[in-house]
Amino acid sequence: MPPGEAQVEIPDPDVVRAVFGSQEPVIRAYADILATRGIEWGLMGPRETPRLWERHLFNCAAMMDLLPHGATVADVGSGAGLPGLVLAIGRPDLKVSLIEPLQRRVTFLQLAVEELGLQDRVEVLHGRAEEFDPGVGFDVVTSRAVGALTKLVGWCLPLVRSGTGGQILALKGASAAAEVEKADKELRKARLSAEIVSVRADARTEPTTVVRLRRGA
Numbered sequence: 001m002p003p004g005e006a007q008v009e010i011p012d013p014d015v016v017r018a019v020f021g022s023q024e025p026v027i028r029a030y031a032d033i034l035a036t037r038g039i040e041w042g043l044m045g046p047r048e049t050p051r052l053w054e055r056h057l058f059n060c061a062a063m064m065d066l067l068p069h070g071a072t073v074a075d076v077g078s079g080a081g082l083p084g085l086v087l088a089i090g091r092p093d094l095k096v097s098l099i100e101p102l103q104r105r106v107t108f109l110q111l112a113v114e115e116l117g118l119q120d121r122v123e124v125l126h127g128r129a130e131e132f133d134p135g136v137g138f139d140v141v142t143s144r145a146v147g148a149l150t151k152l153v154g155w156c157l158p159l160v161r162s163g164t165g166g167q168i169l170a171l172k173g174a175s176a177a178a179e180v181e182k183a184d185k186e187l188r189k190a191r192l193s194a195e196i197v198s199v200r201a202d203a204r205t206e207p208t209t210v211v212r213l214r215r216g217a
Helices: 013-035 046-061 084-090 103-115 149-159 176-182 184-189
Strands: 072-076 095-100 122-126 140-144 167-172 192-199 208-215
Touching: 013 046, 013 084, 013 103, 046 084, 072 084, 072 149, 084 095, 084 103, 084 122, 095 103, 103 122, 140 149, 149 167, 149 176, 149 184, 149 192, 149 208, 176 184, 176 192, 176 208, 184 192
Parallel strands: 072 095, 072 140, 095 122, 140 167
Antiparallel strands: 167 208, 192 208
């Protein structure tokens, strides 16, 4: 290992197996892509590799239990595929669309999808969320580190299917409650209910804070 190069985190294999089951080889392959090409292309910082699993992969995987079986999912501002690719790997029943405006990231996602063998249920869409006509809409729209809720409501809501049941899941940190309060006007106008949920990929992993917005409030 060259001097100064960060060492990739080695996760507890029992936890990886418990969270991803038969998809363990696929998530490990994705972790390798993030730790190599993801850093080379500037999508991941070198300092992120020692905490790749806990801070990123398990953090995103914690959302899996919030998704209905067989749901269609749009991941807005997908970047390196977090959380979209993690959800697609961990939940083979999902159909996932990765929406990303930057061409370099789109190319990264397209290569990753192909290498991981996910072409049959994952598509990469180049553009901004507000540029797409979702047709009937998606069951779930996800986001991570994209923007404040005041902005996300406008970007994500048009992608959610009409009627009750559609939802937006935004991964947030300690600012979740403050963001919900600040976005009160936008949420009321859009008739969205907001719930702050703490979830874990496994009892042995750190909690993830998700703001869940639902139609029909």
